Amino acid sequence: MHSSSIALWYASRATGVVCLVLTTTVVLLGLLVSRQRRLPGLPRFGVVHLHRYLSLLAVGFVSVHILTAVVDSYVSISVAAAIIPFVSSYKPLWLGLGAVSLDLMAALIVTSLVRARIGRKTWRVVHWVAYAAWPVAVVHSIGTGPDLRHGPLLWLSVSSVLAVIAAIAWRVAGSLGSGARLVPELLATHERIEAARR
Amino acid sequence: MSAKPAIRLLVNPIACCGHGVCAELLPELIALDEWGYPLVSDKPVPANLAKQARRTVTDCPALALLLTER
Amino acid sequence: MSTTVDLPRRKLRLLPPPGQPAIDVAEHLARHGPLPYRGGHGLLIDDVQASGLTGRGGAAFPVHRKLTAVHRGHVAAGRPIVVANGAEGEPASAKDKSLLLLAPHLVLDGIQLAAEAVGADDAVLYVGIDKLNLSWLAGLITQRRAAGIDRVPVRLVAAPPRFIAGQESALASRISGKRALPAFTPPRVYQRGVDGRPTLVQNVETLAHLSLIGRYGPSWFRAVGTPDEPGTAICTLRQADGRVDLTEVPLGIPLTSLLDLSQCTAGGSGGSSPLGCTAVLVGGYHGAWLPAGTAAELTLSNADLRSHGASVGACVLAALPADRCGLRETARVARYLALESAGQCGPCRNGLPRIAAGFAELAMVPQGRPDPELIADVRRWAALVERRGACAHPDGTVRFVASALRTFGAEVGSHLRGHCTKPNQRPFLPVSAEPITEKDWW
Numbered sequence: 001m002h003s004s005s006i007a008l009w010y011a012s013r014a015t016g017v018v019c020l021v022l023t024t025t026v027v028l029l030g031l032l033v034s035r036q037r038r039l040p041g042l043p044r045f046g047v048v049h050l051h052r053y054l055s056l057l058a059v060g061f062v063s064v065h066i067l068t069a070v071v072d073s074y075v076s077i078s079v080a081a082a083i084i085p086f087v088s089s090y091k092p093l094w095l096g097l098g099a100v101s102l103d104l105m106a107a108l109i110v111t112s113l114v115r116a117r118i119g120r121k122t123w124r125v126v127h128w129v130a131y132a133a134w135p136v137a138v139v140h141s142i143g144t145g146p147d148l149r150h151g152p153l154l155w156l157s158v159s160s161v162l163a164v165i166a167a168i169a170w171r172v173a174g175s176l177g178s179g180a181r182l183v184p185e186l187l188a189t190h191e192r193i194e195a196a197r198r
Numbered sequence: 199m200s201a202k203p204a205i206r207l208l209v210n211p212i213a214c215c216g217h218g219v220c221a222e223l224l225p226e227l228i229a230l231d232e233w234g235y236p237l238v239s240d241k242p243v244p245a246n247l248a249k250q251a252r253r254t255v256t257d258c259p260a261l262a263l264l265l266t267e268r
Numbered sequence: 269m270s271t272t273v274d275l276p277r278r279k280l281r282l283l284p285p286p287g288q289p290a291i292d293v294a295e296h297l298a299r300h301g302p303l304p305y306r307g308g309h310g311l312l313i314d315d316v317q318a319s320g321l322t323g324r325g326g327a328a329f330p331v332h333r334k335l336t337a338v339h340r341g342h343v344a345a346g347r348p349i350v351v352a353n354g355a356e357g358e359p360a361s362a363k364d365k366s367l368l369l370l371a372p373h374l375v376l377d378g379i380q381l382a383a384e385a386v387g388a389d390d391a392v393l394y395v396g397i398d399k400l401n402l403s404w405l406a407g408l409i410t411q412r413r414a415a416g417i418d419r420v421p422v423r424l425v426a427a428p429p430r431f432i433a434g435q436e437s438a439l440a441s442r443i444s445g446k447r448a449l450p451a452f453t454p455p456r457v458y459q460r461g462v463d464g465r466p467t468l469v470q471n472v473e474t475l476a477h478l479s480l481i482g483r484y485g486p487s488w489f490r491a492v493g494t495p496d497e498p499g500t501a502i503c504t505l506r507q508a509d510g511r512v513d514l515t516e517v518p519l520g521i522p523l524t525s526l527l528d529l530s531q532c533t534a535g536g537s538g539g540s541s542p543l544g545c546t547a548v549l550v551g552g553y554h555g556a557w558l559p560a561g562t563a564a565e566l567t568l569s570n571a572d573l574r575s576h577g578a579s580v581g582a583c584v585l586a587a588l589p590a591d592r593c594g595l596r597e598t599a600r601v602a603r604y605l606a607l608e609s610a611g612q613c614g615p616c617r618n619g620l621p622r623i624a625a626g627f628a629e630l631a632m633v634p635q636g637r638p639d640p641e642l643i644a645d646v647r648r649w650a651a652l653v654e655r656r657g658a659c660a661h662p663d664g665t666v667r668f669v670a671s672a673l674r675t676f677g678a679e680v681g682s683h684l685r686g687h688c689t690k691p692n693q694r695p696f697l698p699v700s701a702e703p704i705t706e707k708d709w710w
Contacts, residue, residue, distance in 0.1 A: 033259050036217050045219045048257055116252075120213055120261040183611045183621060187603070190625035197629065197639040210452045211613035212658045231652050235614040 008072035013147055015065035017156070020141050020148075022058040023105075024160040026051060027134050031167040035174045052112070059109055062102065094143035097136050104133035134164065203267045204242035207251060211235075213262035220263050223254040236263075281500050282371055282476050283516045289370045293412060296373040303377050303417060304482045309387040310339050312482060316385075319486035320498045321478065325353060325434070325471030326554075326582040328497075328570060331478065334468060335385050337458040341466025342387035349465050350383045350391040350420075351443060354472040355427035355434030356399060358552045359604075359698045361584045363502040364472050365399040366514050371476065372408055376422065378475025381482045383420040386468050390421050392443050393472075396433065397426040429700065431553070431608035435659050436461070436469045438610075449610050450659035471582075473502055494520035497569050497580075506586035506697075508545040519580070520569045523548065527587045529564045544590035547675050549697070551581030553601050554664025556671035557594060560587070577671060586697060593690035595679050597697050598672035599624070599631035604699035605665045616662040619653035623669060630683055637686040643673070 029051035032039070039047055066082045069075070077095065081088030083103070086096030111118060111126045138161060142148050148157040207227060216234035226247060227239045243251045243265070255263045284290040290299065297303075306312050317332035342348045352375060356364040368375060379391045393409070395402060402424055412418045425443050427433040433448045440461035442448035461467025470478075477499060481489050490498040497519040505513040505526055517526065529545060548563040550556055556578035558566070566572040573579050588594055606624035611617045626646045629638045650670060653662035673680060682689055 033217075036215070043222050044217065045222045045257060048219055048259055115261060116256045120210075123261060183609050183617055184607060186618065187606055187621035187624060190622050191628060194625045194629040194638075194642070197642070209656075210658075211615065211656060212450075212452050214614060216614050231615065233614055233618040233652075235618075235656070237656075 005073045008068045009074040012065055012068040012072065013145060015061050015068065016141060016144075017147065017153065019058055019061045019065055020138065020157070020160065022054055022061060023134055023137055024164060026055045026058060027130065027164055028167050029054065030130065031171045034171055055109065055112075059105070062105065066102070091144060094140055097140035098144065101133050101137035101140055104129050104136065108133060131168075205248065205251075205265050205267055206240060206242055207238045207255075208264045208266050209236050209238050210262045210264060213260045215260055215262075217259050220254050220258055223257060224250055227251070228254075238263075281480060281516065282367060282374060282473065282502060283514075284371055290373060291370075291408075293373055293408070293415065293417065296371075297417075300374075300377075300480070301483055303380055303479075305381070305384055305419070306482075308384075309342065310385060312381055312385040312478075313339065315481060315486050316478065319481045319489040320496075321474065321481060321489065322497070323471055324473040324477070324501055324582065326551075328580060331470065331474060334458060334470070335382065338386040338388075338466045338468040341459060346466040348386045348388040348468060349462050350379055350386065350388045350468045351439060351462065351470070352379050352391065352393045352472050352475050353434050353436075353439060353469055354393060354395040354399075355439065356396055357427070357429075357431040357433045358554075358582060358584060359431075359700055360504065360506060360549075360552050360586060361582050362504045362512065362514060363583065365396070367473055367476060367502060368395065368400055368405065372405065373412075374476035374479050375472045376409065376412060376418065377479035377482075378470075378472075378477070379422055380418055380420055381478055382468060382470060382475060386466075388420060388468070390423065392423050392425050392462070394425050394427050394434075394439055394443065396429060398429045402426060431605065431700075432610060432659060432661055435661075436467075437659070439469060440467055449612060450661075452658045492518035494569055494571070496571060501568070501580070501583045503568070503583040503585060506584075508587040508589040510696075517568065520567050522567050523550075523563050523585070526568065527563075527585055529560050529587065545587040546590050547588045547594050549584075549586040549588065550578040552584035553605060553668055553697075554660070555579065555581050555584070556667055557588075557598070557675040558671070559675050577667070577674075589692070589696065591690055591692040592696050593631065593679060593688050593693075594672060594676040595627070595631040595683060596688070596690070596693065597695070598669060598676070599628045600695060600699060601697055602627045602665065602669055605661070605668070609661060610659070613657040613662075615653045615656035619649045620662060620665055623649045623653075623665070627669060627672075630680070633683045633686060633688045638684060640684055643680065643684075646673075 029047060033047050033051055037047070038044055039050070069077050070079055070082060075090050077088060077090055081095060081099065083099055085099040085103070086092050088095040107126055107129055111123055115123045138157065142157060147153050214235060218230055218234055220236050221228045221230045224247070227243065229237045231237050251265060255265055290296050313332050313335045316335060321331045322328040323331060338348050354364045354368055379393065383391050393405065395405065406424050409418070409422050409424070413421065427439070427442065428448050430448060432438050432450060433442070435450050436457045437451040437453060438448045440457045441451060443462045457467040457469055459466060461469070477489070493499045500516050500518050502514065502516045503526060505515060507513065507528055515526070523529070527548060529548070545560050547557050547560055550558055550563070550573060558576055558578055562576060566576065568580060570579050588597065602624040606620035609616050609620050623646055626642050626649070630642050646669065650666040654666050655663060679689065
């Protein structure tokens with residue numbers, strides 16, 4: 001076994017962890033955008049741009065993660081196995097989930113790069129895929145290797161999952177009571193305000 | 199010499215939910231009203247702002263900002 | 269054109285003589301003759317153009333232009349559809365419901381002729397569920413189809429009991445099976461409407477006129493009315509004594525022949541006789557208040573009304589009794605209009621409730637003195653909502669409220685000083701009393 005091959009294998013695992021951190025952050029930022037919140041010290045467009053640029057950075061790290069896994073000879077993983085789900089000979093299920101997550105991520109990234117051209121409704125529907133892409137990536141990370149199941153990295157994975165669940169719950173809570181339901185409440189509020197002005 | 203048709207900014211008020219990103223990115227043409235919704239100039243977009251206008255359209259989280267050749 | 273039927277010389281054209289509803293189809297055909305199909309697409313449009321028929325739903329848009337636009341959609345391989353709009357979401361209006369009750373076959377004829385003109389293979393009659401017995405209408409349609417009178421099938425679709433249910437994109441959305449909520453345009457419904465098809469939307473009264481133009485020709489239609497606004501229109505008249513009249517009149521007649529504007533006091537200087545009236549609401553709840561004295565000199569025509577900030581609209585006229593406060597009435601209607609917002613657009617959703625609440629404070633005076641800043645606030649909110657919604661609901665509401673501030677200027681002064689000169693607080697203008705819930709949008 002060449003030491004360079006083991007180095008590549010470790011690089012793949014390391015970049016995998018970075019991907020997890022990056023994609024978790026991207027998901028949290030996306031939920032922040034949808035609830036129109038700002039990050040302290042940044043303008044509103046800051047959250048939007050951070051969400052976009054970190055997702056592109058994640059693409060970079062995912063590419064290295066996959067490339068190093070394919071190129072190293074420690075474990076045999078073909079390019080096809082990285083893209084087509086469940087065709088790998090090495091850990092077909094867990095790696096397959098990685099391929100699923102990659103494919104979903106590709107849909108997210110490509111549609112977002114041309115979002116102004118494909119129309120609002122199409123972009124939105126595809127972007128919902130994010131709610132599938134991230135959990136699948138997490139399951140892939142936990143299942144493929146022991147790294148995330150022990151020590152500090154276990155805390156990392158647990159806190160990532162908890163953070164995303166909490167953020168999704170917060171997002172759902174924010175979307176209750178929109179549109180026409182608001183109008184009667186707003187009217188009642190303003191009738192009280194105006195009465196107080198007398 | 200052919201004149202390019204004037205391009206204008208337009209908001210889809212149903213899609214808009216008042217993120218306010220547009221007003222930060224294109225303050226020359228977009229301001230926010232007291233409720234956080236965009237007040238978009240109906241004058242044609244000047245050539246020097248065209249690129250920034252296109253970026254602003256792409257960056258609207260709700261894809262509610264449009265460029266039109268009306 | 270068939271001339272085997274005498275051109276009707278009686279004054280009424282759409283509405284049958286009182287007490288003689290024209291419901292029986294055989295009688296209807298005997299009176300007016302058979303449906304004058306032209307035998308091809310687009311052939312009726314020239315006659316419609318010559319007649320100068322404009323829409324009777326409120327916007328007064330030239331009908332031939334709509335027919336042409338939808339017909340083009342057919343030629344470009346779309347599948348057009350005709351929708352007869354009988355939603356009549358305006359609470360103060362009763363003409364569409366009455367026309368369908370008294371002369372439904374004129375409307376159904378109009379649907380067939382319009383369908384032939386634009387090349388449509390199917391049609392929809394869109395009617396408020398709270399207005400008419402839909403199964404009765406369905407029976408008439410079945411009867412006509414079975415007798416071979418109707419070539420194109422007509423489907424009945426119920427409109428929800430909302431003010432904007434008749435708005436053209438809300439209507440198209442409802443008929444497509446979704447909720448009756450307005451859509452962002454472009455594309456307009458004549459390009460992509462019901463199920464994405466080119467859609468002709470015409471008020472039921474407009475189609476009734478169309479069916480008679482098809483039979484008697486454009487010159488007959490132009491025999492009454494004005495050169496720019498020919499023909500008759502059905503008006504809903506709310507008199508100062510509380511009577512509601514429905515009448516069909518030629519456009520261009522003086523408003524004094526419609527409403528009793530006698531004993532009116534100019535500017536509301538304290539008159540309390542319930543027999544007189546101080547102001548007239550022209551054009552319904554998206555229309556405008558005019559002082560009675562001004563209205564007494566105007567005719568029922570856009571030529572006259574537009575220069576006073578009003579329009580014929582759907583021909584709803586209401587005479588405010590002299591003992592009622594115009595601001596109080598306006599506040600009640602403004603509140604209703606705010607609650608009738610679809611709530612889809614930020615400016616409308618935020619502006620209309622504030623305008624309504626502010627106006628209510630101004631109007632409900634015996635409870636204290638309103639803040640004088642209120643007027644400036646209402647004007648500012650009004651300016652913020654105009655042209656910033658997907659439909660014309662905020663714009664119409666603003667027109668209505670602004671006209672009240674203009675017409676009832678003297679009352680505004682009294683109210684700011686803490687008193688109202690009008691003794692009668694009983695509501696006059698009708699608003700829907702039903703509770704508004706999300707499910708009503710179906």
